[in-house]
Amino acid sequence: MTTAAMRVPVTRGYRFEWVKLVSQWRIRLVVLACWVAPALFVAGVSQQATLPVDTLFGRWMHATAWAGPLVLLGFAGQWALPLLTSLVAGDVFAAEDRLGTWRHLLVAVRSPRRIFVAKALASLTVILLMVTGLFVSSTAGGLLAVGDRPLVGLDGHLLATGDAAGRVALAWLCALAPTLALAGIGLLGSVALGRSPMGLLLPAVFALAIELAQMLPLPVAVRLALPGYNWNGLFTSPMQLRSVLISVVAGLIWALTATALAYLIFVRRDFTNLNHDGSARRAVLAGALPLIALGAATVVVLAVAGLGAGSGIGQDKVQRSLATAFAHLYRVQTGQLNRPDVTEAQLGASAACTRGGGQTDPEGPGNDWRCVVSWRLPDTTAVGSAIYQLDITPDGRFVADGDGPKEVNGYFLVRTPAGDAPNPLWQFDGTVELLPKG
Structure with a gap:
């Protein structure tokens, strides 16, 4: 053998x-x-x-x-x-x-x-x-x-x-x-x-x-x-x-x-x-x-392949990601408060973000991002706004910390008909897509 x-x-x-x-x-x-x-x-x-x-x-x-x-x-x-x-x-x-x-x-x-x-x-x-x-x-x-x-x-x-x-x-x-x-x-x-x-x-x-x-x-x-x-x-x-x-x-x-x-x-x-x-x-x-x-x-x-330029974190991406997350969570808060439902399209939320008080190029990760989110409810002319401080990590994850007004995102609880509940707009996680669209 x-x-x-x-x-x-x-x-x-x-x-x-x-x-x-x-x-x-x-x-x-x-x-x-x-x-x-x-x-x-x-x-x-x-x-x-x-x-x-x-x-x-x-x-x-x-x-x-x-x-x-x-x-x-x-x-x-x-x-x-x-x-x-x-x-x-x-x-x-x-x-x-x-x-x-x-x-x-x-x-x-x-x-x-x-x-x-x-x-x-x-x-x-x-x-x-x-x-x-x-x-x-x-x-x-x-x-x-x-x-x-x-x-x-x-x-x-x-x-x-x-x-x-x-x-x-x-x-x-x-x-x-x-x-x-x-x-x-x-x-x-x-x-x-x-x-x-x-x-x-x-x-x-x-x-x-x-x-x-x-x-x-x-x-x-x-x-x-x-x-x-x-x-x-x-x-x-x-x-x-x-x-x-x-x-x-x-x-x-x-x-x-x-x-x-x-x-x-x-x-x-x-x-x-x-x-x-x-x-x-x-x-x-x-x-x-x-x-x-x-x-x-x-x-x-x-x-x-065109996937490697820079950190992938840019001002437009940050603004788009924050506005999208805010619009979705605004609807969650609306449901908590038993208010009439609205769609994301009706809100038309947008964000304007800067870094370092406008003294730093609005690119890349950092904890000095400041954004103002604006939206408008149906059948109203007034424009709502909320301020967020963003901490963005190099992998694109960000934490948005609400900075007012109090009735929107300035407090961690909201008063609902069933009692106090966590405010989804007070602080939330999000992510920025690092790759370019294609």
Whole structure:
């Protein structure tokens, strides 16, 4: 019988690696936490008097179950998912180096290629199980604590419960792309750096670097070329799908490239060296440099396609986004006060925005935007106006803080026939589409 015939099938190797992973107490504990803790967190926060208003959709956790999974997704993208991928993918190969079991595994499987595929698939399965748990648990917690109610989108438009549920699920699905990119980085670090602790921490360090970069006023092409959690555009009407799809594709390309590099390094490894502890030179030449080249090539492609000029945040876009959100939320307030309904077209809301008191060019992110929104009710000649202070982040998200008049947006509560209720026009989130229309 030939050596090739004696090789263990990938399915058996996968089952073996899967059992090895889930038999670890820390993996079991983390998986359990992913399926239980989010429900407790969302349910608990939704019943508190103080909400995480600095988090996207945090101000709506009292109002609808569908805000909770989005708040958790924002937190998970920054902290939880990078750490989870480090724990699983960042350690799946390095564990064999620490235990000195490579020779036994090679004798049993007789194929480095199949070992790599089995380990990569097993780690991917555990990561998907964790992400699914985060989504399902946070959704269940919101439904039990608050109930299935409409969600206010980032343009002020009310999303019906079915529509909101579908978009929340789609947002978590889109989050898989950057998560897979982090997993690929973890595999690469685990293979290239061996038992070095840096291999285990690489996905978390990489995610932190990306997060810090996204806080800078980068050109749009650079921002979209990096594997980030970009799902805000799903919660406008119509959805801003171009930027979301570009981010998803970029994340998948990073994931495939990092995994392919890890595979090439692994199959070329000398397993006869029992003291192998990774190679910094190989990690740089065969790992870091190709990924840097990938990022640069992606930036060039997006720039050539006309998607990379400037920050993407301009005066006209800010004014249009703010006026649209105000018009939608004005109708929500009108319903609260039992006033005659009006349409957005009848209001004809518009906004005039400046930066730095008119001394700064009205472009780019910043917390010194000041806008005056104007509108007109049907059958009246008087023009209403409201003042907002805007804080716009480099990714296009803004927080509009009402600055009067009091009866419109100057106070956080409005008096309704059923009692005091949160004023939707007092402070709200919005988003600016960074890509040009096309």
